[in-house]
Every structure is written in structure tokens, then in C-alpha cells.
Amino acid sequence: MIEETNEEFREEYRAMNRRKVLFILAFILLAAGAFFLTLGFGVYRIGISDAVGTFFDHLAGNPVDPSDDYYVWDVRVPRALGALLIGAGLSVAGAIMQNDFKNPLAEPYTMGISSGAFLGATLNIILGISIVPFISGTATTVVNSFICSLIPTAIIVLVAKYRRLTPTAMILTGIAVMFLFSSITQIMMVTAPSETMADAYEWRVGSLSSMQWEYIPVMLVVTLLITVILWFSSSKLNVMYAGDRAAQTFGENAENIRVSTLVLVSIMTAVLICFTGTIGFIGLVGPHVARIFVGSNNRYLIPASAAFGAAFVILADTVAKVSGPNGLPVGVICSMIGGPLFIWILVRQRKSAWM
Amino acid sequence: MEYEEEELTRDGLKEEYHHAIARKIILLTVCVLGIVLFVGLLSLSNYEGVGLKETYEIIWNHILGNEYPSKSLFWWADRYIWNTAFPHALAAIVAGAALAICGTMMQSMMVNPLADPYSTGISSGACFGAICAIVVGISFSSVTGEMGIVTNAFIGAMVPALLIVFLAQRIHMTPATLILLGTAISYFFNSMITYLMVTTDADTLQSAYMWQVGSLDGMSWDSLPIMVVVTVAGSVIVMLLSSKLNVMSLGENSAISLGVDVEKFRLFCLVLMAVMTAAIVSFTGIIGFIGLVAPHMVRLVIGSDNRFVAPISMAAGALLLLAADYIAFQFSDIPVGVVMSVIGSPVFFLIILWQTKKAGAIY
Amino acid sequence: MEKKTTTIIAAVVVVAIVVVAAVLIGFGGNGGNDSSGDSDIASQLQIRGNANDDYTIDEKDMEILDDVISGDKSIDDYPLADVNNDGNVDETDKQLLQDLIDRKDGTTVYVLCLDVNGKPTTVSCTYPLRNVVPYGTNMQLPTLYANGGQYVAGYFVSSYETAESSISDSAVDLGGTQRQISDAAWKNFTTLDANTEGGLGALLVDYSGIAQITDVRAADLEAADIPMIIYSSADATSEITTVLTLGFLFGGDCEEIGVEYAQKSWDVINLIEEKVGSLSNDEKCSYICCTMYIYICENDSTFNSSASTAGGLPYYIVNSDFSETYAGDGSTKMQSVEALSNYTDVGAILNNRSMDWGLDEAGIEELVIDTWDHDNKGVSSTMYFKGFEDRLVYINNLLPGAVKVAYMAHAMYGDDFSREWADGVLQDFIDMGTAPLEGQTLDTVLAYIDYDLYREVTA
Incomplete structure (x- = not known):
């Protein structure tokens, strides 16, 4: 009798897991579909089927129309790949942050990464300063923002080393660091001429328009590597979700896991946003929607967030491409979807762990 | 033995009490003196050859109705002091005080x-x-031009207030929910602000951004x-409520057990604060950190x-904003909002670091 | 129940406050000032007394005045005959005009310009105009082109070291930026007025910066009797009249320079009109103007009107999609490298960029590369103009309007207007002795960048 019930439970559990895997597969299919869909959108006029055809023609090695080929293969494909990677990477980062801080409103930028990245980018866009000598030209903004975006995390890790920081205190420290960096950026912004100021502002909003083939390998390798590492440590992360005390009883030091995942997530976020600017809300939206479908088990949540985030950003970018006079930065679309969604999460949540 | 000890303690207490009173008086005096000093500095030292003595002379003559020969240095200084420096300094005082008490x-x-x-x-x-007015030229009222921005900003500021008032009927409003709701509302508005800002041209973007940072320039x-009336009326009410606020800061449960209708009171405070803040920021833009930093500085001392x-803290806020304004003035093209965030953000950082584990406690 | 009532009361209070505040502010802030019915009546020298609307004020104007007074001519046809702007033409106008013809010091001149709302108006100042303060690039450069640098008492911003070097050494830097006059800068302005013998002559304002002249500042100017001469002079033709008018007001050699500047400019424009003005739209070369590297100028922008003066056909007339996308009078930033991809049939892309001069060979090379390959947040300009290289040119925006127009004409009609001709126009303006270009040669001024020059430099 007991045997049977066990068996039933096991069966049900397997079915549930199968369902989760199916959801993940569905998200992946959605992202792939969106990838082909987005190739047909933009200012340059080309139908979706023609665009997809051009894509496969290029893969097969015999591009037909050089101008079609240029706009599809050299402009839209890297942009679409960039969207997939940004979406996947930031969503995973968001999932980890929410898990680490047991806070539904945590996201990759909670530690102030965005403000650091923005400071670095502004240094070049407005003042023309390169932090690393010998770098010039279009790479400067990227390198600057990458380096600066790691400073806030470094500060928090350092503070955490000397003071015991509760998750809440860590978040607050992140906000404080963000204010510090923003005030420096603000000085540059208000004294800049209007066109460079506009450039800087747009960088903060975040756009995929500067995506190029050269950027893809770095983004791909880092995102893939870190996501895989995080996925393999999902059981540890799950334990942490149960609380610091619970983690201790399982023999895990919650603080160590928190700090090390924080560093990993920061690196991934920094690598992604230094190419695109600080696109917001992905890290909040991705994991939330994924969690509705697959629950909080990180083994499923991480891949599901990645797949859903990728699909979300690529669709948002498709919308961005067709709205506005000649397109809009994708960051605007993300925040227009993300802002109301945030309110919805809040209403659903009712009570929360923030502060 | 015991008697003596008690006596000692009583003396000690008395002494401490006197100390506390003295500290309060000293702090208030310092703030007021500081305000006078900076008002002086802001109206002074602007015209070469017009020193402290001359400034008083000008003010005195203005009151007496004497006029200087047109276009002379003193004539300009007179105009400057009355039309620019005084409204500027007064706005700094009112804005600083209002934001601090809020x-x-x-x-x-x-x-x-x-x-x-x-x-x-x-x-x-x-x-x-404000950005609707600056970028799209949409006015929510019949008012246009410079005042159009102010009216728009005021009406815009009332939206979150109304929203909270209406939601308060449906949701149990704990402080945490309120702050979260505030965050959500600001996310929502920010996304629309971002949309407006990226679709406009570079020059308009710049003026919109400048408004956002907050500045006292061009105050007349x-x-x-409006600023003065709302601030004075509002702060009188706040001061009348201050003992109730003391009870509130002990926590919701204590407040309830001490007979405060917490939710009604909180709602009332929120509306009061919304009106006061809106009356200020619609004229000055979003000058940050005063409301955060000034009360903390005061609490540290008294x-x-x-x-x-x-x-x-009203006095301290006024002093703080005046001082920041004076610094901004020295750099000529930096709005006071930037100076405030440069001063305020490290203080915020320190508040976080100093804070003990019991997040939520106020000293 | 009670709670609900409180809430409703609170809401009502908030609404009431909003309404009251809106009404209060509405009454407080609506200082309506009606502008006079002045229409755009002058096409050349914007001075009352220039009755025949030509380049200068002379005996011919007096003849018209006589005719108007005798009733042979109507004031409606010769509105500028009303020299003192009092609505009729009589002996006092004649007397004033005689003083103007004699160029008598201390005469009151009535100048046609814009008011703060952009409507035509008349302001008065004293001849000859001295101790001016120009505000905005589009006002500062015309002042200097009229050799008025010597009469500049102060300036709010000077971003181009060589081009604006003719601002007198004794002029005071008042602070402020291209788009902002802070209270501190305004205080410097008033100090300057107090310290200047006889006060400041006029504040010359570029209309695009008018927002900085707030009500308080306008009141200051009025109380101090400092006239504010406002022009919207970004467009090439209105720049000419601005230089001409300022030259007249400064007097002496400035007037000569102003007249010569205007004549030369109109010669260039008329020549272009003669050669390509009669072309049908199909034969004309279509153009898209750009500015700030990757901003596309909208249909009604001033850059477009300059390019149309150069004989071009704005692309929005050819392409309705473009016309819809870029409606307006400002500029729109390209959001992706695809932005121009559907407009491959455009004849020329005229990219305006302000480039200071006084360069050596290395400086020119550096500037060419920085312009052509400009880094726009991680994407080079070349990516945005891919496929348009042979039609893309950068034209120096600091040059006199007619020189810009000449280079634009060359870019669009290379066969009719050779590079040598356009260079010749620039050389003419250099030789004329207008102060900003003094001492420059064709080798120190980077006027025009095309693909050939870029390849030559990068080779």
C-alpha cells in the first residue's frame, strides 16, 4: 500500500519535472522563432521570409543580393544574437540575485553595477578619457564601462569582508554605492554639450544598435561559462533559498556562496552591458515569469530564465525596431514593459522582504 | 549611601538635561547664524567693490526708496540683490526647510x-x-510658458499622492508597502520619462535633464x-503633530497601543507631505538628499x-541647501542639485555603514 | 466606514489644492504682451530708413521719403520710410534719416529684428553700436564676420579658439554655456554694463537661445535700457542680412565689410540660382542634411533651407516615407546603421560639422579621420553611411553662409560648380579681410571633406 503511494508520488514528481522541461523547451522554441522573426524587422525593407532565406543563403555560403546580405547578416544577425545573449545572461543573473537575497525585487543592477558601468561609459563619451592606456576608438567605451562596473561589486565584497552584512544591508550598500557613482556621473552630464550628453543618456537607457560580430564571441563564452557554472551549483543555491540558517545545517556557508555567486553574476552582467548600455528590467522580468512556470528550483529556474529572458529581449528589440521614427533603443521598451510588471509583481506579492 | 547615589544621579540627570537643552539651542543658533551668513554671502561678493557695508547700504536705501543713478554698479547691485539674490536665497531656505521637515x-x-x-x-x-511640458509642450492646464512647467509638475506630483490615497482603501498600507508602491510608481513614470527623453532632440533632452537635476537659478x-505659504502652513501642522510622530517612530504596535489611529494618521501625513513637496519641486526640480541628510544631521546632535x-532640521535643511547653493554659485554653471548629490551620497553611504543590524531603527 | 470618509476627504483636499494652485499660478503667470503688427518688411538691411530695401542708407532713401511725404508714394509700399517707427512719415523722419545718411554719432537707429516670441519687432539703439554682447554661435560668428569683434565687450561662451579669436582681447568672459546663461553669468553681464563707459550698447541674441532670456532678465534689460537685438540667423540667407545689418550699426570699416560680405554672398547665391535654379525637380540633385555626425536634419530645419539655397532638392519632397519619418524642424538621431538604408537614391548627403581653423597638415589629417570615422558610442560613423561614401561630404559649419552654400553646390552639382570655384569663393571671403578668416589660407581651413580626401589622408 505504502509502496504504491510512493510510486504514485514519484510518478507525479516525474510528470511535474517533465512539464518543467517542456516549458523550458517551449521558451527555447519561442526564442528561436523570435530570432528569425526579428531578422525581417528594421528600417531596411525586406520581408521575413526573404530575410530568413538570406540568412540561410549566407550560411550555405552563397549570398545572393549583397545589400540584403549586408543588412541581414552583418547588421541584424549580430544584433539578434546580442539580444539573445543579453536576455539570457541578465535573466540568469536576476534569478541568482533574487535567490541570494531572497528578495523578489533584486536584479543584476541591485549591487550598483549599472551605475559603475555608466560612469565608465560617460568618462569616454563625455570627457574622452580612457581608463586603460593605449586603448582608443570605439573600444574605449566598452573597456571603460567594463572596468568601472566591477568597482561597486568590489566595494561590497570588501565591506562584506570586514563587516557582517545581512542581505538587506548588502542591498542598501549597493544603493549607496549607486548614489555615489551617479553623483559623479551627474557632474559630467550637466557640464557636457548637449549632443554628447544625449549620447551618454542613450547609453544609460541601453540599445542593441551597436552590436557587431566582433562582440559576440566574448559575450557568448562568458555567458555560457558562467551560466553553466551556476547551473551546476544549483543545489547549493536551492539550499540558500531556504535561508542562511538552513544552509548552515546543510553544511554550507551561506555568506561564501552569496559572495562568490555575486562575483560571478557581476562579471557576467558587466561583460554583457558594457557592449549595450544598461538595459533595465530584464533581470527582474525574466526570472519572475520563468518562476511562474517552473517554480523556484534553480535546476529548472536557471535554464528557464535564460530561455525566457532571451525570447523577451529579442521580442522587445523587434518592437523597438519598428517604433519611433527610425527605431528606439530597446531599453525604453524594456522599461515600458518592466515598469508596469514591477507593479503587478508588487500587488501579487503584497508582503515583501525589501528592507 | 543609597540616598547619596540617588542624589548624584539626579544631579547627573539634571546636568545631562541641561546639556541636551544647550545642545539644541547651540545647534539652532548655529543653523540660524549659518543661514544669515550664507544669505549674506549669496547677495554679497557678487559685485566687485560692493562689500558687506555697501550691501547693507543698498538694502537700507532700497527700503527707504532711494534710487541709484541708472546703470551704475550700485543700481545693478540693488536690482540684483532684490530681483535675483533674495528670491534665490529665500527659495533655497524655503525649499531646504520644507524638504527637511518632510x-x-x-x-x-x-x-x-x-x-x-x-x-x-x-x-x-x-x-x-515637467518633462511633458518641456519635451512635448503639453500643458495639463491652461497655463503656458515658464509657469506651464511648474503647473504641470505640480499636477504630475499629485498623481502618486492620489494613487496612494485610493489604494489605501484596498490594501493594508504598511510602511514597507508604501515605499515599494513609491518605487513602483517611480518606475512607471521613469519609463515614460525615458521614452519622452530619447525621442526628443539633443537640446531639449538637455534642458529636460537639467530640470530633473534641480536648480534654483532663475527663481523670481x-x-x-506659493512655496512660502504651503511650507509655513505645512510645517506648523507637522510641529503640532510631532508628539504623535514620536509615538509612530516607536513602531506600529506601540503606536496603536498608545491610542493612535495609525492608518488614518499616516494617510494624513502623506497627503500633507505630498502637497508640501510638490509645491517645492515644481519650482526647483528634483533636488535630492536634503530630506534624507538634514534630519539625520540633527538627530546625531540632539x-x-x-x-x-x-x-x-528645518533650519539645518535650509542651511544645507543654502551652502550647496553657494558652492554651486561659485562654479557658475553647476546646478545646485548636483552639489547636493555630491554632498548627500557619501552621507547616505555613511548612514548605511553606521547603521547597526537593526535596520529600521532611528538611533 | 469612518476610514473611507477620511480617505475621501483627503482625496478631495488634494484635488482642491491642485485646482486652487493651478488657478493661482494661472493668474500670476500670464503676463501677455502683444507684439506690434510689424510684418517681415525688410529683406536686406534691417534698419528703418532703408526705404528702398537695399544694402545701405543713402540719398535714394531720402528721395523715397520725400515722395511719401508729398503723397506720390504710399507708406504701405515703403514701410521702412517710417524711420522713427511712429507710424507715419514726416519731417522728423527726414531729419533722422539725414542724420543716418551723415552717419552722425549718437543718432538713434531703429532696427528691425525679432522679439522674445519670435515675432518681428523694432528696437532702437544708438549709432554707432559699441560694447555689444553676443549670445549663441549663430550670433557670435555674424558679429565677427562684420568685423565687430573689436566692439564686443563680453561674451558668454567662446568654443572656437581661432575662428572666434577676433573677439577683442579686452572682452570679458561672462561664463555660461552654449545653451545656458546662469544667474552668475547674468551677474557678470550686469557688472560689465555698470563698468562700461556709457553702458552696454546691445545684447545680440541668437533666437535659438531665447529661453535663457527669462522674464526677470528681460525686465533687467528694459530697466537698464539695453536693447536686445534678436535674429534667427542659422540659415545662410538670414546670416547675410545679419552681417549686413550689424556692419551698418558698427559703422566705419565694418559697414564696408558688411556690404561687401552681403554683395559677395548674393553674387554666389545668384550665380547658383542662375545655373541650377531653373532645373526641374527631376533634374535637381536631392540631398539629405545631417548634423552632429549621425543626426538627420528634419524637413524644416535651417540646414535644409541653406542646402535648398545651394540649388538642392530636399529629399523629403522625393520620398514620402522620409518626409513622414523626419517631420519637424530639429534633428533626429539615427537609431541604427539601417537608418539610411531605404534612401539609396538620394543625390548627396550634406553633413554639417563645426570645425575650427588655424590647422597645420597633421591637424587637418587628424580632423578628417576624427570626422569620417567618428566614434558614436562604439559605432563608427562610416557604418551609418555605408554605401553612401561617394555621396557623403562634411561641410564646415563655421564658415560664412555663402561659402557653405558654395561647397554644398559643388557637392551636388560637381560639373557646374567645380571644387576650384568653391575654393575660390572661400578665398574671396578670406581676401575680403573679414576678421575671423584673417591670416587663414585654404590649407589652414578644413572647409570640405569628401571620400577622396579621407582616402588620401588614410592612404
Whole structure:
């Protein structure tokens, strides 16, 4: 009798897991579909089927129309790949942050990464300063923002080393660091001429328009590597979700896991946003929607967030491409979807762990 | 033996009490003197050859109705002092005082040391209103031009306030929910602000951004009546409520057991604060950190009794904004909002670091 | 129940306050000032007394005045005959005009310009105009082109070291930026007025910066009797009249320079009109103007009107999609490298960029590369103009309007207007002795960048 019930439970559990895997597969299919869909959108006029055809023609090695080929293969494909990677990477980062801080409103930028990245980018866009000598030209903004975006995390890790920081205190420290960096950026912004100021502002909003083939390998390798590492440590992360005390009883030091995942997530976020600017809300939206479908088990949540985030950003970018006079930065679309969604999460949540 | 000890303690207490009183008086005096000093500095030292003595002379002559020969240095100095420096300094005082007392109220009411007048999303609403006027030229009222921005900002700021008032009927409003709701509202407005900002041209973007940062430049006498009336009326009410605020800062349960209708009171405070803040930011833009920093500075010195913190932090806020304004003035093209955030953000950082484990406690 | 009532009361209070505040502010802030019915009546020298609307004020104007007074001519046809702007033409006008013809010091001149709302108006100042303060690039350069640098008492911003070097050494830097006059800068302005013998002559304002002249500042100017001469002079033709008018007001050699500047400019424009003005739209070369590297100028922008003066056909007339996308009078930033991809049939892309001069060979090379390959947040300009290289040119925006127009004409009609001709126009303006270009040669001024020059430099 007991045997049977066990068996039933096991069966049900397997079915549930199968369902989760199916959801993940569905998200992946959605992202792939969106990838082909987005190739047909933009200012340059080309139908979706023609665009997809051009894509496969290029893969097969015999591009037909050089101008079609240029706009599809050299402009839209890297942009679409960039969207997939940004979406996947930031969503995973968001999932980890929410898990680490047991806070539904945590996201990759909670530690102030965005403000650091923005400071670095502004240094070049407005003042023309390169932090690393010998770098010039279009790479400067990227390198600057990458380096600066790691400073806030470094500060928090350092503070955490000397003071015991509760998750809440860590978040607050992140906000404080963000204010510090923003005030420096603000000085540059208000004294800049209007066109460079506009450039800087747009960088903060975040756009995929500067995506190029050269950027893809770095983004791909880092995102893939870190996501895989995080996925393999999902059981540890799950334990942490149960609380610091619970983690201790399982023999895990919650603080160590928190700090090390924080560093990993920061690196991934920094690598992604230094190419695109600080696109917001992905890290909040991705994991939330994924969690509705697959629950909080990180083994499923991480891949599901990645797949859903990728699909979300690529669709948002498709919308961005067709709205506005000649397109809009994708960051605007993300925040227009993300802002109301945030309110919805809040209403659903009712009570929360923030502060 | 015992008797003696008690006597000692009583003496000690008495002495400490005197000390505390002395500290309060000293702090208030310092603030007031500082305000006088900076008002002087702001109206002074602007015209070469017009020193302290001459400035008083000019002011005195203006009151007497004497006029200087047209276009002379003293004539310009007179115009400058009355038309630019005084409204400017007065606006700094009023804005600083109003934001500081609102900050005090928020921190006590929310039982959260990090709350400030902008925590409920008022600033983003105001910002959205102003940017609508600057970028799209949409006016929510019949008013256009310079005042169109002000009116828009004011109406925009009232949206979050109304929203909270209406939601309060449906949701149980804990301080945490309120702050979260504020965050959500500001996210919502910010996304629309971002949309407006990226679709406009570079020059308009710049003026919109400048408004957002907050500045006291170009303040005229016309702007002052509303700011002053709202601030004076509002702060009198806050001071009358300060003992109730003390009870609130002990926490919701204690407040209830001491007979305060917590929710009604909180709602009332929120509306009061919304009106005060809106009246200020619609003229100045979103000058940050005063409401956060000024009350903390005061509490550090005199403790957290709101009956004293409220008025003294008004003085401190006014002084702080005046000083920041003076610094901004020295750099000529930097708006005061930037100076405030340069001063305020490290202080915020220190508040976080100093804070003990019991997040939420106010000293 | 009670709670609900409180809430409703609170809501009503908030609404009431909003309404009251809106009404209060509405009454407080609506200082309506009606502008006079002045229409755009002058096409050349914007001075009352220039009755025949030509380049100068002379005996011919007096003849018209006589005719108007005798009733042979109507004031409606010769509105500028009303020299003192009092609505009728009589002996006092004649007397004033005689003083103007004699160029008598201390005469009151009535100048046609814009008011703060952009409507035509008349302001008065004293001849000859001295101690001016120009505000905005589009006002500062015309002042200097009229050799008025010597009479500049102060300036709010000077971003181009060589081009604006003719601002007198004794002029005071008042602070402020291209788009902002802070209270501190305004205080410097008033100090300057107090310290200047006889006060400041006029504040010359570029209309695009008018927002900085707030009500308080306008009141200051009025009280101090400092006239504010406002022009919207970004467009090439209105720049000419601005230089001409300022030259007249400064008097002496400035007037000569102003007249010569205007004549030369109109010669260039008329020549272009003669050669390509009669072309049908199909034969004309279509153009898209750009500015700030990757901003596309909208249909009604001033850059477009300059390019149309150069004989071009704005692309929005050819392409309705473009016309819809870029409606307006400002500029729109390209959001992706695809932005121009559907407009491959455009004849020329005229990219305006302000480039200071006084360069050596290395400086020119550096500037060419920085312009052509400009880094726009991680994407080079070349990516945005891919496929348009042979039609893309950068034209120096600081040059006199007619020189810009000449280079634009060359870019669009290379066969009719050779590079040598356009260079010749620039050389003419250099030789004329207008102060900003003094001492420059064709080798120190980077006027025009095309693909050939870029390849030559990068080779």
C-alpha cells in the first residue's frame, strides 16, 4: 500500500519535472522563432521570409543580393544574437540575485553595477578619457564601462569582508554605492554639450544598435561559462533559498556562496552591458515569469530564465525596431514593459522582504 | 549611601538635561547664524567693490526708496540683490526647510531611516509633468510658458499622492508597502520619462535633464508666495503633530497601543507631505538628499525627539541647501542639485555603514 | 466606514489644492504682451530708413521719403520710410534719416529684428553700436564676420579658439554655456554694463537661445535700457542680412565689410540660382542634411533651407516615407546603421560639422579621420553611411553662409560648380579681410571633406 503511494508520488514528481522541461523547451522554441522573426524587422525593407532565406543563403555560403546580405547578416544577425545573449545572461543573473537575497525585487543592477558601468561609459563619451592606456576608438567605451562596473561589486565584497552584512544591508550598500557613482556621473552630464550628453543618456537607457560580430564571441563564452557554472551549483543555491540558517545545517556557508555567486553574476552582467548600455528590467522580468512556470528550483529556474529572458529581449528589440521614427533603443521598451510588471509583481506579492 | 547615589544621579540627570537643552539651542543658533551668513554671502561678493557695508547700504536705501543713478554698479547691485539674490536665497531656505521637515516626518512615520520626501514617487510624477511640458509642450492646464512647467509638475506630483490615497482603501498600507508602491510608481513614470527623453532632440533632452537635476537659478519673486505659504502652513501642522510622530517612530504596535489611529494618521501625513513637496519641486526640480541628510544631521546632535528635530532640521535643511547653493554659485554653471548629490551620497553611504543590524531603527 | 470618509476627504483636499494652485499660478503667470503688427518688411538691411530695401542708407532713401511725404508714394509700399517707427512719415523722419545718411554719432537707429516670441519687432539703439554682447554661435560668428569683434565687450561662451579669436582681447568672459546663461553669468553681464563707459550698447541674441532670456532678465534689460537685438540667423540667407545689418550699426570699416560680405554672398547665391535654379525637380540633385555626425536634419530645419539655397532638392519632397519619418524642424538621431538604408537614391548627403581653423597638415589629417570615422558610442560613423561614401561630404559649419552654400553646390552639382570655384569663393571671403578668416589660407581651413580626401589622408 505504502509502496504504491510512493510510486504514485514519484510518478507525479516525474510528470511535474517533465512539464518543467517542456516549458523550458517551449521558451527555447519561442526564442528561436523570435530570432528569425526579428531578422525581417528594421528600417531596411525586406520581408521575413526573404530575410530568413538570406540568412540561410549566407550560411550555405552563397549570398545572393549583397545589400540584403549586408543588412541581414552583418547588421541584424549580430544584433539578434546580442539580444539573445543579453536576455539570457541578465535573466540568469536576476534569478541568482533574487535567490541570494531572497528578495523578489533584486536584479543584476541591485549591487550598483549599472551605475559603475555608466560612469565608465560617460568618462569616454563625455570627457574622452580612457581608463586603460593605449586603448582608443570605439573600444574605449566598452573597456571603460567594463572596468568601472566591477568597482561597486568590489566595494561590497570588501565591506562584506570586514563587516557582517545581512542581505538587506548588502542591498542598501549597493544603493549607496549607486548614489555615489551617479553623483559623479551627474557632474559630467550637466557640464557636457548637449549632443554628447544625449549620447551618454542613450547609453544609460541601453540599445542593441551597436552590436557587431566582433562582440559576440566574448559575450557568448562568458555567458555560457558562467551560466553553466551556476547551473551546476544549483543545489547549493536551492539550499540558500531556504535561508542562511538552513544552509548552515546543510553544511554550507551561506555568506561564501552569496559572495562568490555575486562575483560571478557581476562579471557576467558587466561583460554583457558594457557592449549595450544598461538595459533595465530584464533581470527582474525574466526570472519572475520563468518562476511562474517552473517554480523556484534553480535546476529548472536557471535554464528557464535564460530561455525566457532571451525570447523577451529579442521580442522587445523587434518592437523597438519598428517604433519611433527610425527605431528606439530597446531599453525604453524594456522599461515600458518592466515598469508596469514591477507593479503587478508588487500587488501579487503584497508582503515583501525589501528592507 | 543609597540616598547619596540617588542624589548624584539626579544631579547627573539634571546636568545631562541641561546639556541636551544647550545642545539644541547651540545647534539652532548655529543653523540660524549659518543661514544669515550664507544669505549674506549669496547677495554679497557678487559685485566687485560692493562689500558687506555697501550691501547693507543698498538694502537700507532700497527700503527707504532711494534710487541709484541708472546703470551704475550700485543700481545693478540693488536690482540684483532684490530681483535675483533674495528670491534665490529665500527659495533655497524655503525649499531646504520644507524638504527637511518632510524628510523628518517620512522617516518617523515609515520607521525607516532611509525614507525621504521622494520615497512615495512624488518626484517622478513631478518630473513626468515637467518633462511633458518641456519635451512635448503639453500643458495639463491652461497655463503656458515658464509657469506651464511648474503647473504641470505640480499636477504630475499629485498623481502618486492620489494613487496612494485610493489604494489605501484596498490594501493594508504598511510602511514597507508604501515605499515599494513609491518605487513602483517611480518606475512607471521613469519609463515614460525615458521614452519622452530619447525621442526628443539633443537640446531639449538637455534642458529636460537639467530640470530633473534641480536648480534654483532663475527663481523670481513670483515663484515664492506659493512655496512660502504651503511650507509655513505645512510645517506648523507637522510641529503640532510631532508628539504623535514620536509615538509612530516607536513602531506600529506601540503606536496603536498608545491610542493612535495609525492608518488614518499616516494617510494624513502623506497627503500633507505630498502637497508640501510638490509645491517645492515644481519650482526647483528634483533636488535630492536634503530630506534624507538634514534630519539625520540633527538627530546625531540632539537625539530623535521630533518636537525638536522637526524645527531644527528645518533650519539645518535650509542651511544645507543654502551652502550647496553657494558652492554651486561659485562654479557658475553647476546646478545646485548636483552639489547636493555630491554632498548627500557619501552621507547616505555613511548612514548605511553606521547603521547597526537593526535596520529600521532611528538611533 | 469612518476610514473611507477620511480617505475621501483627503482625496478631495488634494484635488482642491491642485485646482486652487493651478488657478493661482494661472493668474500670476500670464503676463501677455502683444507684439506690434510689424510684418517681415525688410529683406536686406534691417534698419528703418532703408526705404528702398537695399544694402545701405543713402540719398535714394531720402528721395523715397520725400515722395511719401508729398503723397506720390504710399507708406504701405515703403514701410521702412517710417524711420522713427511712429507710424507715419514726416519731417522728423527726414531729419533722422539725414542724420543716418551723415552717419552722425549718437543718432538713434531703429532696427528691425525679432522679439522674445519670435515675432518681428523694432528696437532702437544708438549709432554707432559699441560694447555689444553676443549670445549663441549663430550670433557670435555674424558679429565677427562684420568685423565687430573689436566692439564686443563680453561674451558668454567662446568654443572656437581661432575662428572666434577676433573677439577683442579686452572682452570679458561672462561664463555660461552654449545653451545656458546662469544667474552668475547674468551677474557678470550686469557688472560689465555698470563698468562700461556709457553702458552696454546691445545684447545680440541668437533666437535659438531665447529661453535663457527669462522674464526677470528681460525686465533687467528694459530697466537698464539695453536693447536686445534678436535674429534667427542659422540659415545662410538670414546670416547675410545679419552681417549686413550689424556692419551698418558698427559703422566705419565694418559697414564696408558688411556690404561687401552681403554683395559677395548674393553674387554666389545668384550665380547658383542662375545655373541650377531653373532645373526641374527631376533634374535637381536631392540631398539629405545631417548634423552632429549621425543626426538627420528634419524637413524644416535651417540646414535644409541653406542646402535648398545651394540649388538642392530636399529629399523629403522625393520620398514620402522620409518626409513622414523626419517631420519637424530639429534633428533626429539615427537609431541604427539601417537608418539610411531605404534612401539609396538620394543625390548627396550634406553633413554639417563645426570645425575650427588655424590647422597645420597633421591637424587637418587628424580632423578628417576624427570626422569620417567618428566614434558614436562604439559605432563608427562610416557604418551609418555605408554605401553612401561617394555621396557623403562634411561641410564646415563655421564658415560664412555663402561659402557653405558654395561647397554644398559643388557637392551636388560637381560639373557646374567645380571644387576650384568653391575654393575660390572661400578665398574671396578670406581676401575680403573679414576678421575671423584673417591670416587663414585654404590649407589652414578644413572647409570640405569628401571620400577622396579621407582616402588620401588614410592612404
